[in-house]
Every structure is written in C-alpha cells, then in structure tokens.
Amino acid sequence: MSQITVTPARKEKLADTVYGQILSEITSGKFTEGDKLPSEAELSLAFDVSRPVVREALLRLSTDGLVQSRRGIGTFVSTKPSTRLTELADAASLSSYVRSFEPRIVIEVEAARLAALRRSRAHLEAIRQTIDDLNEAIARGELGQFQDIAFHDAIAIAAGNEYFPALLRDLRRPVLETMNIGLELARERAPARRLRVVEEHTRIFNAISIEDSDSAASYMKYHLLQARAAILDAQHLEAGRLHAGRLKHDE
Template identity: 40%
Template sequence: MLAKRRGSKLSDEIYGVVLADIIQGRYPEGAKLPTESILAESFAVSRPVVREALARLRDDGLIQPRRGAGSFVLKRPAHALLRFTPIGSIADIQRCFEFRLALEPAAAGLAATRRDETMLKKISDSLSSLREAIETGTVNVEADFAFHKAVADSSGNAYFSTALHSLEQSLTTAMLLNRQLSLQNPSQRLHLVQTEHQLIYEAIVSGDGEAAHAAMFKHIQDARRRVFDGQGNS
C-alpha cells in the first residue's frame, strides 16, 4: 500500500514512485509499464488515480500510451535528478511550472507595453548577473528569480508581482534544480537558457507584447522539459 505524504495527492505519490523506477532503470527506455489494473492493485488505489499519475508522466514527455498496447517509456531522465531533489518534490515542481505557464507569459506581454526605464534597468541588471554566473560556472538563483520578478513588476499590475512573490520558494527550488542539472551538462545548456532570457528582454525593450508573451512561454516550457533532459546512465 502507498504511504501518502501529508498534503500530497495519491496520484502525485504514484507519479513519484514510477518516475523513480524509470530513472533508476527498472523501466528502461522502450519498456512497457505495468497496466493500470496492476498498478492500481499494487498501490491499493483506484484506476482513475493511476490514470491521473500516468497522464502527468505522459505530459512530461516520459511515457507514451499506445492504443490497445499500454504505456511505454520514451525517456529516462539523468540519475542526477535524484541527487538534487527528493523524488516527492518533483510533482510539486511540475505543478508550479504549469501555473507559471498561465501567469508569466501574460505578465511579460503587459511588461512590453508598460515598461519604463527603471524597470528595464532592473531586468538588464539581473541578466548581467546571470551572465556572470555562467562565466564563473556558479549557480545564481537569486538573479534568476530577480529577472522573473522584474518582468512581473514591469507589467504594471500588482497582482502579477504578488503572485510571483508568493511562489518564490517553489520557483527558486525549481530554478536551483535546473541550474544544478545544467552544470552537469555541457556549458551550451546554460548559454541556451541565457539566450531565452535575452529574447524575453529584447521583446520587452522593443515593446512587442506578442513576442514577449511567446518568448516567456517558450522559456518556461523548455525549463520544464529540461528537468527531465539527460541520459539515464549519467
């Protein structure tokens, strides 16, 4: 029977267990997962709960359902993922990414039409700090959060700023995880992230709300995907 953590959903617990099994190689790439019925029986939960957990793994690009055949593993994330964060936290991190996708692109779009020189300087300063971190091979989560907070502040709508501030702990946890994982990979990955930030900034500077919205959406979507990048044997 599954031991449920306080405040967590059963589907998140199952998500974490199956994810850990994939990372550790119990289910290698191409392997078929147990059926919903078998998983439901082994975890002592209903099939809809299992179905929700599998849907999240599918949305994260880790498994692929095949009609009439079951679900198969598409990608095995790097084992380093388990070193940098408790497996039970990953579902929360992914939920935070989902919320950010609804929040931050809209803030960036407004920022492009409402920004002023003071706010542009704050965004630019945080970009410079992130660039220095890449050059020195360090993790600067504070500058990363400062960039996103400055964009939200530039929207001219206090609700965006308040919402982002309330997410600070969750955001910085996800940012730290992503940057730690990036340091395990070639430096091109960190430079890619910096380019994404730069494109957001340039769209805001140019006053192009649509481009700013699209650039922020792509950045967060790619950040979510990067959590599961890497080879399982690394």
C-alpha cells in the same frame, strides 16, 4: 471515550506518491525508453491504491512528457530522465514541483506581454541589469539562480500590475526547487545551460524593449518550457551541451 478522527489521504497526495514511484523505476533503469509499463490494474495492485489514483499519476507523467499512452495498447516510457533526478529531490515531491510550471506559464507569459506594452525606461534598465548580473555570476562560476529569479520578478513588476509579482512570490518555493534541480543536473555541462538561459532572457528583453508584446510572450513561454525540459529529459541536457559547443565554434 472520544473517537479518533481519521482524515483520508488526499487523492492528489497518493497520485504524487505513485508518480514518484513510477519515476524512480524509470530513472533506475528498470524501465527505459520504449518499454511498456504495467497496466493500470497491475499498478493499482502493486501500489495498493485505486485505479483512479494510478490514472491520475499516469496522466501527470504523460503531461510531463515522461510516458505516452496508446489507446488500446498501453502506456510506454517516452523520455529517460537523468539518473540523478531522484537523488536531488524526493520522488513524490517532483510531481508537485514540476506542476508549478503550469501556473508560471499562465502568469509569466501574460506578464511579459503586458510588460512590452507598459514598461518604462526604469523597468528596462532593471531587466537589463538582471541579465548583466547573471552573466557576471556565470563568469564567477556560480549557478546564478537568484539573478535568474530577479529577471522574472523584474518583468512581473514591469507588467504594471501588483498582482503579478505577488503571485510569483507565492510560487517562490517550487520555483527555487525546480531551478536548483535543473542547475544541478546541468552542473557537469556548465555553462551550457546557463548560456542558453542568458540567450533566452536576452530575447525576451529585446522583445519587451521594442514593444513587441506577441514575441515577448512567445519567448517567455519557450523559456519556461525549456526550463521544464531541462529537469525531465536527460537528452535535453545533452542537446544543451552540443548547442554550447556550436556557439563556441561560431565565436
């Protein structure tokens, strides 16, 4: 009789599961900002996983700004995400989706820097058109995620290296997932976040137009960090609402 081959669960998958379970406890209100989480040993016992798996999950939560570890004291909740976050995506998958911002930052920041140095008139027109398209989508009451993606693709193309758009295509699924989650969370406050995105896109475009590579890279990094914060921090959404109110008042 042949033996059954058992493939052990990967540590990364277990860490994603623990990440999601802790996140669910935070979004449900069981733990809120300032609360101390159970110790690594207690979490290990509760989730029936090894302490290294718990440690990896906590590290990811810390990287995402959701918890903060204090040496010799413990781990504390530092950010309260929207209660709707775990309704919009499987909690265990959120860790993977959010991690996609790390390679995006590496790829897109450099792409923006190179685009400022290598762009042609046609590239500038293509980038500018995506901003116009996003504005029109918002005016129609749409979320504009495809116009948003087109903006990032246009900059990757303007970088003058075919690997940049190819790498972004490889990240398309998590990019769409994170974008849809962020837009759904901001829907009730729309078009606040969308208007901020247009502003951020415009700053990046202007820097590329005047061949200011350092500013183009800086604005792109800021833009991506803002997008990540919009998913993980409920207060960020409120800040977006207030920002939009100030814009309207200034008009």
